Amino acid sequence: MATCAVCGKHVDMPYRCNRCGENYCSEHRLPENHSCTGLNDWNDPDGVFDSGFDDSVDQRDGASSGLSGRLSSVTSTGGPLGYVRGNVSYLFLGIMFVVFVLEFVVLAFAPPLFQDIFVLTSAHPEYVWTWVTSVFSHSPGTFFHIIGNGIVLYFFGPVVERRIGSKRFAALFLGTGVLAGLAQIGFGFAIGEPISGVLGASGAIMAILGVLTVLNPDLKVYLYFILPVPIWLLTLGYAGLSVVGALGSTNVLSNVAHIAHLSGLVLGLAYGQYVKGKVRGPADELQLGGGMRRRGGGRGPF
Structure with missing residues (x-):
């Protein structure tokens, strides 16, 4: 027995979507009824109708035998990394906590290497690996840093990922994270x-x-698990705090990277405007975990 990823109904014989890998009841089995990420590729029939089970069936110009074809085969439903498809948000969340543990290991056994591995610094911006590792690293002095970011990624990341697709979400997360750090x-x-x-x-x-x-x-979220507010107000509040912090700080070395926050927000707003009309909005829908989704007023804590 499985659970429908849309309505939460228990189904003895579920329909499994070959594109997004989720289980659905008969009512939500069609791609358009569960907002399948494959709908974003409607202009690419090969992407919509290809189950991803065997990419070798299409050998035109050798395209599918390349890196992209092999990657699709590995991450397709049933592949060794099939979980990654549609779950990049959770993958990145897991990487964040793994890196957090590794930070303590490095601090315990090789403290001088900590900055060279995990921190994007003005002293060595040419250490290009830190452009990426710094995105997944968090201050080891407090749990609030990683917990705060982790909560937002857990509840809101999957919503964005379902709308733009896993590949685009991965590019969005990594690209904006790197650019925000460089901007700071x-x-x-x-x-x-x-x-x-x-x-x-x-x-x-x-x-x-x-x-x-x-x-x-107008997507509603619970601020501090108590106060329901529209997401635009939450975002505006964050932006205001970052602007005040950036202008009011006498030292850019403050504990909060306000410029990185603002840069990420601006990039996100710009990308959202770019894809608006090309993908369907969440329509008050949030994934609350465990595959359960609520429609029409669904909310998530923040």
Whole structure:
């Protein structure tokens, strides 16, 4: 017995979508009835009708035998990395906590290497690996940093991922995270007060909020698990705090990377505007975990 990923109904013989890998009841089995990410590829018939089971059936010009074809085969439903398809949000969340543990290991056994591995610094911006590792790293001095970002990624990440697809979501998260970190470093150089370093997924998290704000500004969330507010107000509040923090701080070395927050938000708003009309908005829909989805007023804590 399985559970329908849309309505939560228990189904003895569920329909499994070959595109997104979720289980559905008869009512929601059609792609258009469960907002399948495959609908975003409607202009690419091969992407819609290909089950992903065996990419070798299409050998035109050798395209499917390349890296893209092999990657699709590995991540397709039933493939060794099939879980990644449609679950990049959770994959990135897991990586964040794994990296968090590794930070303590490095601090315990090789403290001098900590910044060179996990922190994007103004002293060594040429360490290009830190552009990415810094996105998944968080301050080891407090759990609030990673917990705050983790909550937003857990509840809101899957909503955006279902709308734009896993590949685009991965590019959005990594791209905005890297650019936000570089913006924070660049701002320090621009005002003649370079910062020592930046780490955290806050820029990418703000980009996710920005995309959701454009696609559905009235999406309701529970602020601190208590107060229901529209997401546009939450995003506006974050933006206001970041602006005040950036302008009011006498030292760019403050504990909060306000410029990274603002950069991620702007990038998210821009991308949301770009895809608006090309993908369907969440329509007050949030994934609350365990495959259960609520429609028409669904809410998630923040």
